[in-house]
Amino acid sequence: MPSTLFDKIWDAHRVAQTPSGAQLIAIDRVFLHERTGAAALGRMAEMGREVFDPARVFAVTDHIVDTRPGRTDATPMPGGEAFITQTRAACRAAGITLFDVDDPAQGIVHVISPELGIVLPGCTLVAPDSHTCTQGAFGALAWGIGSSEAEHAMVTGTLRLQRPRTMRVSFDGALARGVTAKDMALHLIAAHGASGGAGHAVEFAGDAVRALDMEGRMTLCNMATEFGAMAGFIAPDAKAFDWLAGRRFAPASFDGPYWQDLRSDEGARFDQEIQVDAATIAPMVSWGTSPEESLPVDGQVPQGSQRVHDYIGLAPGAQLAGTPVDAAFIGSCTNSRIADLRRAADILRGRRIAPSIRKALVVPGSMAVRRQAEAEGLDKVFTDAGFEWRMSGCSMCFYAGGEGFPEGSRVISSTNRNFPGRQGPGIRTHIASPETVAASAIAGAIADPRDYAPDGSTQAEEAA
Incomplete structure (x- = not known):
């Protein structure tokens, strides 16, 4: 049977099926931020639980840091400095890579993960942040989770999930001058509602999507959570592989059958399909x-x-x-x-x-x-x-x-x-x-x- 891109990633990561019908899915990467990361790591330490594989867990200070030049650990948020210092200590104790306030690689989690080659095509990546779906632009299955789920993923390397339904949103044709990926996302959400993708893993496809640069694809996938979707993603192509090539945590090569087969097969069936005429979208x-x-x-x-x-x-x-x-x-x-x-x-x-x-x-x-x-x-x-x-x-x-x-x-x-x-x-x-x-x-x-x-x-x- 022809398979969707979602099917291929999900099935490659399925560890077991529980009696309740939920499935146990292997998690390749976990990314934390200082707003919830220290709390999750602190609870694990209190219960005597360790990170299953520290090399697959990353953290960053991004949510409450001061963005004014010359910043330090001090932050305009009342009590915010404690979030930063506690996350730093917890990451050090757990052996987790932290991109701290003064790190040259610091930035918003969903921006730096691709920049560093942490997210990879075909991988599963989770973070306690709803906009983790941004990283689906590289053909990854990436989604936001709660803090307790982050603990489970760090300890076991897995999460228990109900398999979502599948949806393909195809933007056919070309965008007009002055129209961007942000406009594509808002057009879709305005037409189908903020819960239009609820319960679905959404693949974005079509000529207008393929024409986007990687930054535009990240913008489109970022807004999948505003569409109510579990995740949004785009089949990786030469643009995606070339963009990741040479990044700090990326592999030396993307050759091989797994990388190159990351696309929905001809004739693959989706639970729902939406077609959008890209030429009709305005700012x-x-x-x-x-x-x-x-x-x-x-x-x-x-x-x-x-x-x-x-x-x-x-x-x-x-x-x-x-x-x-x-x-x-x-x-x-x-x-x-x-x-x-x-x-x-x-x-x-x-x-x-x-x-x-x-x-x-x-x-x-x-x-x-x-x-x-x-x-x-x-x-x-x-x-x-x-x-x-x-x-x-x-x-x-x-x-x-x-x-x-x-x-x-x-x-x-x-x-x-x-x-x-x-x-x-x-x-x-x-x-x-x-x-x-x-x-x-x-x-x-x-x-x-x-x-x-x-x-x-x-x-x-x-x-x-």
């Missing part, structure tokens, strides 16, 4: 408190629940474009890679953000991305435009009681979630691509990135 912006409440940037706000309209401050029928914004954010595990920063910088080059923008930040996804951006002069483009240039971390995406935007701000943001409080109490977030964030920061209001050509002209000037 998207969220208008409510869920990614499913998104629409094309030139659209009108639809009728939603009164609670959502009251919170976001937009009435049904209002034009989304032109809505004033107070702050702008480019970063997060969704859109903070070098390709994201290059595209945003192309729009900002030679321009300034509007005087009404009270705070604008760029937070690179890793210190490696930061160094690359500085080598290309992108940092100067951002600072000349009026953005702050930060160090890597989850700053301003994962609000943990530390640094925030000015009270009551409406933020245009490249993050992945817009529920109340995600970027701080009372902050109203509109999620969009980095290009849309850059264009909106210039305009001082939600703006169409297609109106801002990289050469400094507007769409109207181009047409003339």
